[in-house]
Amino acid sequence: MIAHIAALGAALATNVACASLAERAEAAQFVRMDFDKKRGPSFNEAWSGKAGAPKLAKRHDWVDIEIDNQQVFYSVNLSIGTPPQEVRVLMDTGSSDLWVTGADVQCGPNNYPNKEQLNCFEHGAFDTSRSSTWNDNKTRFDIRYGDTTYASGTWGTDRLDLGQVNADGLTFAVAHASNSSVAVLGIGLPAIETTVSDFGYQYDNLPMVLKRNNVIKKTAYSMFINSLNADTGSVLFGAVDHSKYSGTLNTVPLVNANYRRRVNKPIELHVTLAGIGLDNGRSGEPVQTLLGSKVPALLDSGTTLTYFPSQLASRLARAAGAQWYSDEVGYIVSCDSRRLNNAYIYDFGGFQIRSPLSDYAMKTNVPGTCRFGIMPHGSDYAILGDVFLTRAYVVFDLEALEVSMAQAKYDGGSEQIEVIAGSVPRAVRAPGYNDPWKAYTQLSFQGDFGNLTSSGSGDSSSGSSVGGRSNSALALAPPLSAALFAAAIGASASIM
Known part of the structure; x- marks a missing residue:
């Protein structure tokens, strides 16, 4: 488990x-x-x-x-x-x-x-x-x-x-x-x-x-993590709040990422991640493809960072200007890096969730140096934790084995709560609903990412300050030899 x-x-x-x-x-x-x-x-x-x-x-x-x-x-x-x-x-x-x-x-x-x-x-x-x-x-x-x-x-x-x-x-x-x-x-x-x-x-x-007990009509709940710095969030059992998202709720099936364990249906909250792109903020330019093939992705509100197969994690980090430091710390990035104005675009089969790179920059005790919220792991699926989920409004339908998602909206005003009795209200099947991920294959980093172009909402010409003053000596420092990774609280590492 x-x-x-x-x-x-x-x-x-x-x-x-x-x-x-x-x-x-x-x-x-x-x-x-x-x-x-x-x-x-x-x-x-x-x-x-x-x-x-x-x-x-x-x-x-x-x-x-x-x-x-x-x-x-x-x-x-x-x-x-x-x-x-x-x-x-x-x-x-x-x-x-x-x-x-x-x-x-x-x-x-x-x-x-x-x-x-x-x-x-x-x-x-x-x-x-x-x-x-x-x-x-x-x-x-x-x-x-x-x-x-x-x-x-x-x-x-x-x-x-x-x-x-x-x-x-x-x-x-x-x-x-x-x-x-x-x-x-x-x-x-x-x-x-x-x-x-x-x-x-x-x-x-x-x-x-x-x-x-007839408290809710369907075994389903929606989750609104809210912004990273917000003081509140909410979970709705049996309902959806339309004020908490923008655009359209798109529905995708859960996928069976555990089939190699002789499991014949989904047992965890994995969905198809069909691709990842990079929006550089320059209006009209094509979105750069960072992942061009399908992988299963676990939507896990109990994980803070995002985890990817090692080769993909390295590609995503390089796109953000992050450098590998050690197994214990992971990637580091200058908190003032202009690239943090860009955004990852996660595609789930015809609909996308925009995730700003600035969300992944986490302060350390070193002025100007941030830890970057992407980590490699030894599995061949992705884990999308809170740094991603903070930008998504997610409805988990445990009966239909489906998930509906849309871009989270933080200033939606008064509640617009609607009970889930059958299908998720106002949700539509995603364009790629009938073409989900089915089996583990070698990752591809090619493709045109659906001919998407930059939204122009970023600004690659000016700096984005996440964690204070820049420290170029630290930001450019070479990594030490990798230490054994341990999920232990209170770890420390040294920058030479």
Whole structure:
């Protein structure tokens, strides 16, 4: 099972306040979850507001870039049991199970060096002995994530409310052992529930229970991450908000990127990425093709950066003027680079999402030097994280195994919410709907990118300041030898 709780890049810690956690319109049948966004290298530091920018450290003729391998969080408060007990959990599209911290949890060590002392109880714990409605089904639960965090315990059922929304009858697990300071609410496809690999069966997870309880009409939700620097965002279960996007919602099918594991249908949120172009901002000039063949792309709100096969990542970074530094840091770029005024154009089969390069430039403690939000990885599919999703409005239809997307709009005014009862309202099938990605092949970097031309919205003749003063010595410095990559918080590297 793939779960992207540990992610590289700037962190977003989100909390849904009790009063505004869920707003339900009885007649309309939808659930809105509003969340606040905070930045920090860990959930606890972002939540407490203690996170700060790393300090510049000079030692003779070299400088440290202190890089925190940070995480992306969407946290919600849950009310569980009778009488209710409050716990906070992370909302994750990359997994599908809900588990909460038990009152008797054994809190074990994790692999995060140089961080605060782990406290598994800090964000609430569920005491099954205090709930008269808890039903333990005596089935063992065990989950392990890619960042080495784990939880184990037992499955059961109880009363569960999300604000004013009734999700009674939801199966969830109570962890008796864990090395995570916060639990997880997975809202992905049921095919990646841990019960599938452990016991060979699926159960109704939260989106499915909301439909089963007649809270929503279809197992679908839309996600609006909002701009990178915005304080708020939202998720709508069972509905779409037309004020949050511009243009037309285009629908594409999910693709089966796991067929080599003998899976016969999509189990994760992969779509066809048909190409990537570069808009240089000079009106009328053709968009430069950076990728001319199809690859599956995982839409993952639990990942901050974007990840591509190594050859493609290198091509995208070069187009932005970014230089490889080390396995630990990745690519760096001058924060004042004029190329950051340009934009990637992601094509999904006849419709495009524009993604400014300036979104990928992340401040370091070195003035004028930014980390670039693209990383290579050893897989042959792409992972489109928050630096991409911040520019997209995305509707996940878990029943139809489809995704609808449009360019996100940050100033759309009053809500225009419409319930999803069948097909996604106002969405049309993308031109390439019937010609999706089917199999892994060698990447191609040729093509005319659909004869698109530059929008002229960029300005390649003037600088774009993302992170302060330019430091040409650092920006042009040669990379050190690659260090072993480790998804560990608090890593640092040196520029000679």
